[in-house]
Structures are given as structure tokens and as C-alpha cells.
Amino acid sequence: MLTRHHIILALLCSLIIGSVTFRFDPLLIVALSAGTVVGVVLPDIHMKKPKMSGLKTIAWYIVHIGILLCIPVIHWIYKVFPGVYIRPDDKRLTHSLPGIAVYFIIFAGLSSIPLILFRENIPGRLVLVILGGILSGLFLHLIEDLCTMKGIQVLFPFNETIIRGSVRPCNIDDTRILQFHYQHASILGILISLQFVIMSDVLLTICGFFAVFLCIGYMVWRSDVRVIFPEYRHSDPREAVPA
Secondary structure (H helix, E strand, C coil): CCHHHHHHHHHHHHHHHHHHHCCCCHHHHHHHHHHHHHHHHCCCCCCCCCCCCCHHHHHHHHHHHHHHHHHHHHHHHHHCCCCCCCCCCCHHHHCCHHHHHHHHHHHHHHHHHHHHHCCCCCCHHHHHHHHHHHHHHHHHHHHHHCCECCCEECCCCCCCCEEECCECCCCCCCCHHHHHHHHHHHHHHHHHHHCCCCCCHHHHHHHHHHHHHHHHHHHHHHCCCEEECHHHCCCCHHHHCCC
16 A cells, blocks of 8 residues: 555554553554554564655655665574575565564664663653554554555465455545545444443453454455465566555
């Protein structure tokens, strides 16, 4: 998907969770949302620097930080496995479960440094919420990309099985992504309204997580997502490059 679609959909999901989990703490809602936005743009290492300044430029800098800190480590780890050779600029490095796992471990390790050095001034809960947001954003990026025609190689580079859907992000005649935006925003509005009716924090949190699963499930269902095994496809590497 395009960067703006990734950000909007992931941000709405984080607000759904944050509004029911941290409804009395706006700081934690902001921290969760910020972490989710960072996490959802990190995998797009193929992003080119925008010619004009704007929100996409900020996203590019976030991605570039991830490239500098994480890609050399991921590339080095994969070199340990015999018979596995990957270019460091291969976007599939960050569009798979192994890739985002390494990404998250690196960021979790880096975030522990200021927490240890300034543990008296930085609330540990705040750091955990940001990390949770980053992890959520990374997973949401994969889920959103597997809904597209190009899909993802979910276990790359250890398996070439592709999961992909039928959404064409650059096709203005395909209105499904816009429908996803409306659906996510509508559910967020409903949950905010429910906060004035449901007094139980536990029940409200359950409703929030169910709502996110509903959003993701509907998105996957409407995208006609299917699994394509290596023996049933052409060996065209471009077919597995995420949108």
C-alpha cells in the first residue's frame, strides 16, 4: 500500500485500542499512536526521499533511521545461513515475519538504553507502550501489504510462499482502501460513544480488541487474500515485492 494508506489505517487501529485501553491517560494514547505510526512506515526501505517537505519527508527520515540501524544487522544475520544471499536493498528483508522480528528486537534494545540511563525520569510504562505501538505498526504493515496484488513473502528468505490479495493501491477505480478508511473511522466513533455507556474497563477493552480484529478481518476478506505456494507460481522475483 501507499505510505499514506499505511499511516491512516494503522493510526485508526491504534486509536481504537488506545481509546478503550488508556481512555483516562491521553499521554499513553499519543505514545501508542506515535509508536504505531513509526512501526508502520519502518518496513518501506524502498521509499524515495520526497522532493518537497511534508509529512512524507518525516516518514522518509524514520525509514532511513531504520535502514541505518537495522538493515546491516538483518543482512549480517541472514549471511550466517548457508545458501542464503540477499541484497541489502531488497525490500523483502522488511516485509516478512523474520524481518520485522529483528527490527523490533533492535528497537527494543535501543529503547532500553535511555530507560536504563534515565530510569528516574522516564516512566517505564511509557516506553513499553511506545514499543507496543511499534510492534503493532510492523504487523499492521504486513497485514495491509498482503491485501495487495503483489503481497508479501511472509517467511522470506526461508520460504517463498506468497500471501496476497487483489487490491491495487494505485488504481483510483479500486475504492476498497477508501472503504477500509471509512470502516476503521466508523468503528472508532462507535467505540468512543460506547465509553459513555459501558462503565467496565475490561468489557470496553475487549470490545476494542474485537473491533480491531473486525477491521483487519474485513480488510482481508474484501481483498480476496489467498496463499500461493512456490510450486504454483512463476519464479518472477517482482511478483513478491510488496506494494
